[in-house]
Every structure is written in C-alpha cells, then in structure tokens.
Amino acid sequence: MNVDLKKKLTSNWFVNLQEMICKEIQKIEGKKVKFSKKKWKRNVNKDEGGGCYYILENGRVFDKVGVNFSEVYGKLSKEFKKKIPGAKNNKEFWASGVSVVMHMRNPHVPAMHFNTRYIYTNHGWFGGGMDVTPCFNDTKIKKILFKKLKKMCDSHDKKYFKKYKKWCDEYFYLLHRKESRGIGGIFFDYKKNNWDKNFRFVRDVGVNFIQIFKQIIILRKRKKWNLKQKDIQYFKRGRYVEFNLLYDRGTKFGLQTGGNVEAILMSLPPLAKWR
Numbered sequence: 725m726n727v728d729l730k731k732k733l734t735s736n737w738f739v740n741l742q743e744m745i746c747k748e749i750q751k752i753e754g755k756k757v758k759f760s761k762k763k764w765k766r767n768v769n770k771d772e773g774g775g776c777y778y779i780l781e782n783g784r785v786f787d788k789v790g791v792n793f794s795e796v797y798g799k800l801s802k803e804f805k806k807k808i809p810g811a812k813n814n815k816e817f818w819a820s821g822v823s824v825v826m827h828m829r830n831p832h833v834p835a836m837h838f839n840t841r842y843i844y845t846n847h848g849w850f851g852g853g854m855d856v857t858p859c860f861n862d863t864k865i866k867k868i869l870f871k872k873l874k875k876m877c878d879s880h881d882k883k884y885f886k887k888y889k890k891w892c893d894e895y896f897y898l899l900h901r902k903e904s905r906g907i908g909g910i911f912f913d914y915k916k917n918n919w920d921k922n923f924r925f926v927r928d929v930g931v932n933f934i935q936i937f938k939q940i941i942i943l944r945k946r947k948k949w950n951l952k953q954k955d956i957q958y959f960k961r962g963r964y965v966e967f968n969l970l971y972d973r974g975t976k977f978g979l980q981t982g983g984n985v986e987a988i989l990m991s992l993p994p995l996a997k998w999r
Contacts, residue, residue, distance in 0.1 A: 725845065730817060734842040735795045737923075738822040741840075741930045742793040746778050748934050749789055752941055757783040759791075759940040760923060772798040777987040781994060785945055787965045788827045790990030795820040796981060812925045814997060817981070818844040821852070822906055822930070823974060825936065830948040831957035834858035834865060834906065835941065835964060837991070838933045839974055840926050850922045852914035853886040853888065854933050856940070857898050857906030857964060859957045866907055868939050873910055888912045898967055905967050913973075961996035969993065 743786065746759055757780060765774035777796030780786055797818040800808060800929035815992030821841030829834065856869050870889075877885035892911035897904050910929075915922045968975050968991050 726846070730848060731842070731844065732830065733819070734923065734926075737927060737930075738793055738820055738840070739840075740793075741927075742751060742778070742791055742822050744930075745822075745934060746791050748938060749780065749786070749791070752782045752938065752945075753785050753993075757781075757786075757884075762986070764987060766796045766798065766982050772796060772982070775821065775984070775987065775991055777984075779990060782828065783857070785829060785833075786826060787829045788994045790823075790825050790987075792823045792987045792990060794978075794983065794987070796988060797985065798982070800949040800981065803865075808843070809879040814846045816845070819977075819981070821974075824933070827961065828941070828945075830945055830947060831859045831949050831953045832862070832944045834862075835993075836937050836940070836960070838930075838937075840929055840972075842926075845969075847916055848919070849914045849916035850926050851915065853892055853909060853911035854925065854929065854936070855892055855906055855911070857907075857951070857960065859960045860997070862944070864943060865940055867908060869907070869936060870945070872932055872936050872939075876928055877910065880928065884912075884925075885910070887903035896967065898963060900970070901963065901966070903963070905963060955997070958995055958997035959999065961993040962998045965996050966993055 730746065753940065759778040761776060761778050761779045766772040768881065773790065773796035777790055783789045799815045800817050806930065814847040818862050821839060823837060824837065824841040825837045835857040840853040842848060842850050856865065858865055877976035888910035889908060893904065894907045895911045896908065927974045975988055
C-alpha cells in the first residue's frame with residue numbers, strides 16, 4: 725500500500741470517528757445545549773492543511789467537551805525536527821489525528837481524555853491512548869475502564885495491555901508534584917511495524933473509547949454532589965492544566981508545528997483552582 729493511500733485512510737477514519745464521538749456525546753447531553761463547530765487552517769497563505777473542532781460548554785452533563793480533528797503538513801523547525809523520529813534528515817512532515825477531552829459538571833463523573841494519531845516523516849507511525857481522571861476513588865469506574873481495555877488489547881496482542889497500561893502510568897505523571905494525573909488507561913506511541921495491524925488496533929481504540937465513556941457517564945451522571953465536592957474537582961482540574969501545559973506531547977507538537985491555538989488548548993477546563 726502506498727503512503728498517500730495510508731494517509732487518506734487514516735485521515736478519513738479520524739474524521740468519521742470525530743463525528744461518531746460528537747453524536748454520542750450529544751445524545752448524552754440532550755438537545756438544549758449543542759456543539760459549536762469551527763474550522764481552521766494551519767497557514768492562511770498556502771495549503772498546509774488544517775482541521776476542525778467541536779466545542780460543547782455549560783451543559784447539564786458536560787461543563788466542557790472538545791473534539792478536535794486535524795490534518796496538517798509542511799516543514800518542521802530546526803529545533804523541533806530533532807525531537808521527531810525520522811525528521812532529522814527530512815524536515816517535511818504530515819500528521820493527522822483526533823483528540824477528545826471531557827470536563828464534567830458532576831464531580832463524581834471523571835474527566836476523560838482520548839487521542840489517536842498518525843504521523844509521517846520518512847516513515848509513518850501511530851500513537852495515542854485514553855485515560856481517566858476521577859476526583860474520588862471509585863472502584864466501579866476502575867473496573868469498567870480496565871476490564872474493557874484489557875479485553876480490547878488482548879484481542880490484538882496479549883502483551884499490549886500490560887505494556888500500554890504501564891506506559892500510560894509513566895506518561896501521565898506530574899514530576900513536579902510527584903503524583904499521577906488520574907487512574908491511568910493505556911498509552912502507546914511509535915507503532916510503525918505492520919501498518920494494517922496497527923491501523924486495526926487504532927480503530928478499535930476509538931470504538932472502545934466511545935463504549936467506555938458512555939458506560940462511565942451513565943453510571944455516575946445522576947449521583948448527587950455538593951459544593952465541597954465541586955471545589956475538589958476544581959483543584960483536580962488544576963493538576964490537569966499543569967500536566968497539559970508542562971508535559972503533554974500533543975500540546976507541544978501542535979504549538980510547535982503551527983497548529984490552531986484554540987483547538988490545541990481546548991483540553992483546558994473552563995474553571996480550575998490552585999492552592
């Protein structure tokens with residue numbers, strides 16, 4: 725399969741997945757508050773791709789949720805190309821992906837994040853994952869998350885779940901706080917061998933994310949909460965902000981490759997607190 729076809733297939737899947745995710749979120753939220761859609765271009769003067777993102781805010785279930793798709797290409801800066809596999813001797817790049825961040829109104833429903841991407845320099849690779857950030861210890865949420873993830877991973881490779889869960893725990897860790905961002909999930913990157921197998925896995929991650937967030941939200945969205953618990957949620961969101969601005973690879977990649985700032989920073993919550 726040639727490179728252009730691989731790019732087209734992955735990009736088309738990400739567009740379709742974005743629509744699928746938005747549709748399911750809208751069903752949960754109801755009809756009163758709806759998504760707004762915004763398209764953007766990487767460069768207004770020449771064709772370097774772009775994308776679109778959907779934002780839903782101030783809902784009865786979601787405080788804020790963003791679903792972003794991008795397909796961008798062009799040249800990397802001298803400094804940044806040293807950090808990207810395959811870009812040292814080739815400053816041209818192509819990247820496409822879809823990312824989701826959910827910040828919930830009810831503090832008993834965790835924040836949830838998902839991302840899958842395909843990047844090409846002088847070779848291509850997949851990356852992505854999902855993770856869950858509760859405000860309180862909830863064994864039922866943990867059971868839903870890890871049972872679904874293990875079953876999905878095992879259907880592709882028995883080694884995936886342990887490997888990608890460990891990678892997620894290590895990645896979503898705030899070094900300066902010496903604490904994890906949440907309870908984890910799975911994280912993977914630089915999957916470059918066996919394109920067909922990797923693409924099947926990436927598609928399955930997206931489909932299972934939809935199943936997981938629906939199950940978790942339905943489980944806890946009606947649970948009663950108070951202002952003290954909401955305050956705890958605001959402080960937890962502060963940690964979320966710190967991670968995304970200090971450590972997140974997607975945020976850094978987007979900002980350093982000329983991505984849309986609003987789309988990149990859609991991951992930030994509407995309100996957060998610090999002590």
